[in-house]
Amino acid sequence: MKSVWARTLCRILMVLTALSPIQFAQAGMIGTEQVASAASQADRNTVLQFLGRPEVVSQLQSMGVDAARAKDRVAAMTDQEVQQLAGKIQSMPAGADDTGLIILLLVIAGVVWWVWFRR
Amino acid sequence: MGLVPPLAIALDLQGSARRLAGVFILTLAAGCASFIPQTSELAKSWPPELPKQVELSEVPFFPQLEYQCGPAALATVLVNAGAKVTPEELVPQVYIPERKGSLQVEMLAAARRHGMVSYALAPRFEHILREIAAGTPVIVLQNLGVFNAGWHYAVAVGYDYGPGTLVLRSGTLQRDVLPFATHEMVWMRSGYWAMVAVPPDRIPVTAEENSWLNAIAAFERAGDAQGARVAYKTFLGRWPENLNAHIGLANTHHTLGELSEAAAVLREAARRDPESVVVLNNLAQTLSDLGRNEEALPYIERAAAAGGPFAPAVQKTHETILLRLRGQGSRVERLQ
Numbered sequence: 001m002k003s004v005w006a007r008t009l010c011r012i013l014m015v016l017t018a019l020s021p022i023q024f025a026q027a028g029m030i031g032t033e034q035v036a037s038a039a040s041q042a043d044r045n046t047v048l049q050f051l052g053r054p055e056v057v058s059q060l061q062s063m064g065v066d067a068a069r070a071k072d073r074v075a076a077m078t079d080q081e082v083q084q085l086a087g088k089i090q091s092m093p094a095g096a097d098d099t100g101l102i103i104l105l106l107v108i109a110g111v112v113w114w115v116w117f118r119r
Numbered sequence: 120m121g122l123v124p125p126l127a128i129a130l131d132l133q134g135s136a137r138r139l140a141g142v143f144i145l146t147l148a149a150g151c152a153s154f155i156p157q158t159s160e161l162a163k164s165w166p167p168e169l170p171k172q173v174e175l176s177e178v179p180f181f182p183q184l185e186y187q188c189g190p191a192a193l194a195t196v197l198v199n200a201g202a203k204v205t206p207e208e209l210v211p212q213v214y215i216p217e218r219k220g221s222l223q224v225e226m227l228a229a230a231r232r233h234g235m236v237s238y239a240l241a242p243r244f245e246h247i248l249r250e251i252a253a254g255t256p257v258i259v260l261q262n263l264g265v266f267n268a269g270w271h272y273a274v275a276v277g278y279d280y281g282p283g284t285l286v287l288r289s290g291t292l293q294r295d296v297l298p299f300a301t302h303e304m305v306w307m308r309s310g311y312w313a314m315v316a317v318p319p320d321r322i323p324v325t326a327e328e329n330s331w332l333n334a335i336a337a338f339e340r341a342g343d344a345q346g347a348r349v350a351y352k353t354f355l356g357r358w359p360e361n362l363n364a365h366i367g368l369a370n371t372h373h374t375l376g377e378l379s380e381a382a383a384v385l386r387e388a389a390r391r392d393p394e395s396v397v398v399l400n401n402l403a404q405t406l407s408d409l410g411r412n413e414e415a416l417p418y419i420e421r422a423a424a425a426g427g428p429f430a431p432a433v434q435k436t437h438e439t440i441l442l443r444l445r446g447q448g449s450r451v452e453r454l455q
Contacts, residue, residue, distance in 0.1 A: 028404040028435065029370055029373055029404055030432050031336075031340075032336040032339055032363065033333070033337065033339070035366050035367075035397050060215065062217075064216030065215060072212075072232075073212060073213075073229070075341070077224060078336075078340060081224045089215070089218070089222065092222050092224075093220075093222070093260065093270040094215060094218040094219070094220025094221060094270055095188055095192075095226075095271050095272035096186045096188065096221075096269075096270055116158070116162055116283035116300060
C-alpha cells in the first residue's frame with residue numbers, strides 16, 4: 001500500500017517538474033526555456049549535468065523504436081522531460097489498452113453512482 | 120453499505136440516540152469522501168460558472184487498435200484542434216513496442232510536432248470540466264487494472280451534472296459514460312494526469328501564467344518558430360506584463376531572422392525591467408547581428424557589470440561584439 005502511494009506521489013511530482021523545462025537557444029541569445037525555468041542555478045546545473053538525450057534515444061531503440069524515429073521523438077522533449085525518462089522508461093506508466101474496464105466498472109460503478117445521487 | 124451523505128446526517132441529529140449513529144456514519148461518509156475527494160467536492164459545491172451539461176459531440180472518434188490508445192487519444196485531440204494526422208501516423212511517434220503503450224512525456228512531446236502547444240493540466244477534476252465547457256477535449260490517463268497494469272488514455276469530451284457523469288472517447292467506445300466517482304478512482308492512480316493540446320493562437324481556459332509560458336517554451340524548442348511567435352503574442356495579449364514572454368517573442372523573431380522586430384520587443388522589455396541581464400544580453404546580441412555594434416556595446420557592458428547566473432553567456436556575447444567592432448574598425452581603416 002505504501003509503495004502505491006509513494007508511486008502516486010512520484011507521478012504528481014513528475015507532472016509538476018514537467019511544467020518547468022530548460023533549454024538553450026541559438027548562439028548568443030539566452031533561450032526562453034532557460035529563462036522561464038523557475039529552478040535555481042544550482043538545480044539548473046544538476047539537470048544539465050545529468051542530461052541524457054543520447055541515453056533516452058538508445059533506451060527507446062532497445063525497446064523496439066526505430067533509431068531515426070527515437071531521435072526525433074526525444075528532440076521534441078524539453079530537457080526536464082528527457083531527465084524524467086532517463087533510466088525510467090521501463091517503470092513509468094504506459095497507457096496501453098482498456099482491458100479490465102468492464103470488471104472494474106461492475107465492481108465500483110454502483111457504489112459511486114449511489115454516492116453522487118444521494119448528494 | 121452505510122454511506123450517507125453529510126446533508127442527511129445533519130438532518131438526522133435531532134435525537135441524542137441518533138447522534139451516536141450519526142457520528143459513526145459521518146466517519147464512514149468522511150472516509151468515502153476522502154476516497155474520492157474531488158468528486159465529493161463537486162457534489163457539495165458545483166462551480167457556479169460551469170454549465171450543467173456539455174458535450175463536444177463534434178470531437179472525432181478513432182477506435183483504438185490493440186494497445187494503441189495513446190495514438191488514438193492523441194489523434195482525437197490533435198485533429199479536433201485542426202491538425203491533419205491519423206492515429207497510424209502517430210504510432211511511430213508515441214508507441215513503444217516493448218512497453219505496448221505510450222508514455223505521458225511522449226504524448227506531450229508528440230503534440231508539439233504537429234503544431235499544437237501541449238499543456239499538462241493541474242491535477243483538478245474541475246479543470247477537466249472547465250476545459251470541456253470551453254470547447255477543449257481533455258486526454259486523461261486512467262488505470263483500469265486491478266493492480267498496476269491497465270494504464271489507459273481516454274479523451275473526456277462531455278459531462279452531465281445531473282447524473283454526475285463524464286463522457287469519454289475511450290478505446291473502442293465512441294461514447295463511454297463514466298460516473299464522476301468511477302472516473303476519479305481510475306484517474307487518481309495516474310496522479311490525476313490530464314493534458315490538452317491547442318493551436319498556438321489559443322490559451323487553455325485553466326492555463327496558469329508560468330506553466331503556460333513553459334509550455335510555449337517547450338513548443339518553441341520543438342522547432343516551430345512561427346507557431347511559437349503566434350503563441351507568445353497571444354500570451355502577451357493576456358499577460359502583457361510578463362517579461363519572459365517578451366524575451367521568448369524576441370527569441371522567435373531572432374530565429375526567424377526578424378532582427379528589427381526582435382530589437383523592438385527587447386527595447387520594450389528593457390523599459391519594463393532595465394536591470395534584466397537576459398534582456399540586456401539578448402538586445403546587445405540582436406543589435407550586433409544588425410551590424411550596430413557601437414550601440415550594442417553599452418548594453419552588454421551593463422549586463423557584464425551585473426554578473427549573476429548568466430555571466431558566462433554574457434561574457435561570450437561581449438567577446439563577440441568586441442571582435443566584430445575590431446573587424447569593423449579594420450574594415451574602415453582599409454577603406455580609408
